[in-house]
Amino acid sequence: MPWVEVFGMGILDNIISQNGYQVVLRNLGYFLGGAGYTIFITALSLAIGMVLGLFAGLGKLSANKIIYMLSTAYIDFFRGTPLFVQIFLLYFGILPVLYDNDPVSSAIIVLGLNSGAYIGEIVRAGIQAVDNGQMEAARSLGMNQRQAMTYVILPQAFKIVIPPMINEFIALLKDSSLVSAITVPELMHRGDLVFANTYEATWVFGAIAVIYFVITKTISVIGDNVERRLATD
Amino acid sequence: MIQVVDVYKSFGQLQVLKGVNFQVAPREVVCVIGPSGSGKSTLLRCINQLEKTNSGQVYIDGEELTHPKTDINKIRQQVGMVFQLFNLFPHKTVLENITMAPIKIKGIAKTDADKIAMELLKKVGLTDKAHVFPGKLSGGQKQRVAIARALAMQPKVMLFDEPTSALDPEMVGEVLAVMKNLALEGMTMVVVTHEMGFAREVGDRVVFMDEGIIVEEGSPQDIFDNPQNPRTQAFLSKVL
Numbered sequence: 095m096p097w098v099e100v101f102g103m104g105i106l107d108n109i110i111s112q113n114g115y116q117v118v119l120r121n122l123g124y125f126l127g128g129a130g131y132t133i134f135i136t137a138l139s140l141a142i143g144m145v146l147g148l149f150a151g152l153g154k155l156s157a158n159k160i161i162y163m164l165s166t167a168y169i170d171f172f173r174g175t176p177l178f179v180q181i182f183l184l185y186f187g188i189l190p191v192l193y194d195n196d197p198v199s200s201a202i203i204v205l206g207l208n209s210g211a212y213i214g215e216i217v218r219a220g221i222q223a224v225d226n227g228q229m230e231a232a233r234s235l236g237m238n239q240r241q242a243m244t245y246v247i248l249p250q251a252f253k254i255v256i257p258p259m260i261n262e263f264i265a266l267l268k269d270s271s272l273v274s275a276i277t278v279p280e281l282m283h284r285g286d287l288v289f290a291n292t293y294e295a296t297w298v299f300g301a302i303a304v305i306y307f308v309i310t311k312t313i314s315v316i317g318d319n320v321e322r323r324l325a326t327d
Numbered sequence: 328m329i330q331v332v333d334v335y336k337s338f339g340q341l342q343v344l345k346g347v348n349f350q351v352a353p354r355e356v357v358c359v360i361g362p363s364g365s366g367k368s369t370l371l372r373c374i375n376q377l378e379k380t381n382s383g384q385v386y387i388d389g390e391e392l393t394h395p396k397t398d399i400n401k402i403r404q405q406v407g408m409v410f411q412l413f414n415l416f417p418h419k420t421v422l423e424n425i426t427m428a429p430i431k432i433k434g435i436a437k438t439d440a441d442k443i444a445m446e447l448l449k450k451v452g453l454t455d456k457a458h459v460f461p462g463k464l465s466g467g468q469k470q471r472v473a474i475a476r477a478l479a480m481q482p483k484v485m486l487f488d489e490p491t492s493a494l495d496p497e498m499v500g501e502v503l504a505v506m507k508n509l510a511l512e513g514m515t516m517v518v519v520t521h522e523m524g525f526a527r528e529v530g531d532r533v534v535f536m537d538e539g540i541i542v543e544e545g546s547p548q549d550i551f552d553n554p555q556n557p558r559t560q561a562f563l564s565k566v567l
């Protein structure tokens with residue numbers, strides 16, 4: 095079975111390649127800078143997404159037909175089409191009409207719009223998971239719809255929403271790698287550039303994967319802690 | 328105090344209230360009894376418009392709740408409601424449950440609201456639970472907090488929807504005792520209940536509902552000892 099040996103040797107050769115190891119070491123700072131971009135873009139997108147998602151989620155529960163339809167259309171579009179397509183559509187198509195757009199701000203806008211749609215669904219589900227009797231009790235005391243939402247429903251929905259929000263945060267961070275395609279200097283894009291110059295695929299993308307993993311793992315550990323702290327009552 | 332005039336209510340095809348007429352005088356305690364599904368809860372919920380009526384009018388203190396121009400939130404502040412399943416706010420302490428509405432709606436200062444709440448907790452015998460979350464309370468304690476919460480808005484009327492039905496038998500008494508005291512203080516009350524002993528002892532008037540109408544009403548003696556309508560007789564023979 096000579097081909098197994100040849101194949102095996104090939105992989106082994108690549109994995110322990112001295113050169114690949116050095117490529118990663120030499121570019122570690124460059125990669126970490128990219129990770130900084132990744133975190134920065136994700137954090138801003140998430141902030142935008144939370145605001146949009148709150149409105150979209152409330153909108154989906156609105157008795158007002160127009161608000162309901164706008165929220166539904168927004169959520170359906172961004173959940174029903176690939177993020178990769180949305181990135182190209184907005185970066186090359188829509189945003190240049192609106193302003194002199196650069197890759198980073200475009201990435202934040204697209205990722206924000208995209209996560210807003212997912213967060214909208216999370217918010218809607220979270221509000222609906224709060225027992226109906228809570229709204230009735232609040233209204234029976236004389237609170238109007240807005241007061242009941244603010245003081246009674248949303249604080250309870252907030253707790254329910256934390257685990258899916260952490261999932262969304264992690265998903266968004268990983269999905270942000272797609273904006274490498276529009277030359278945002280984030281982690282994946284920098285990996286791509288180093289790979290193009292060195293062809294050390296396993297070492298380079300292995301290192302990129304490890305950095306992504308460390309970040310997402312950190313988020314999920316922090317999330318678990320927050321969840322545990324809030325669960326006490 | 329409360330006037331319900333010719334109220335109809337349906338859920339889709341299902342007619343639940345079929346022309347209900349009903350009055351409550353100030354300081355009166357009216358107990359509503361009747362078989363399951365007869366529309367007792369729906370009637371109570373129409374009184375504070377948690378359910379919109381299809382036709383007919385509801386007046387509280389001469390103000391028509393069913394009028395589209397009426398500020399329903401304003402009137403609900405004067406109508407306390409106690410639910411079968413308590414519906415306490417689980418994310419707030421007992422004290423905060425009671426002070427939330429006075430602070431947020433009436434704009435009462437927190438220190439004043441706290442003082443009122445502590446007095447109410449004393450009234451329902453739960454001062455030691457002020458800083459506990461509802462999840463830590465027994466059913467009977469929860470319901471007493473719910474009563475205190477409703478009273479904190481200083482309502483003119485209190486509506487109770489089977490306040491003891493979800494309780495273990497040994498906790499029914501403590502809740503009924505609080506309600507009885509309230510009645511003795513002169514609170515106007517409408518109580519949907521299966522506690523015939525309470526209706527007989529505390530009620531000024533008993534209303535028997537069946538299939539969406541008021542079949543018979545009268546003093547507890549009249550209804551329990553000498554019911555006229557065969558449906559009332561049949562119902563009472565089953566529950567007494």
Ligand SMILES: Nc1ncnc2c1ncn2[C@@H]1O[C@H](COP(=O)(O)OP(=O)(O)OP(=O)(O)O)[C@@H](O)[C@H]1O
Nearest residue numbers: 338341343361362363364365366367368369370489
């Ligand atoms: N929101 C709703 N949607 C649809 N049907 C409803 C709704 N609320 C009540 N009903 C129906 O209306 C009828 C009367 O209900 P209601 O709760 O008023 O009865 P009840 O006399 O309080 O009964 P119980 O003693 O079981 O509490 C029932 O058949 C019930 O299924």
Ligand SMILES: [Mg+2]
Nearest residue numbers: 367368369489
């Ligand atoms: Mg009922």
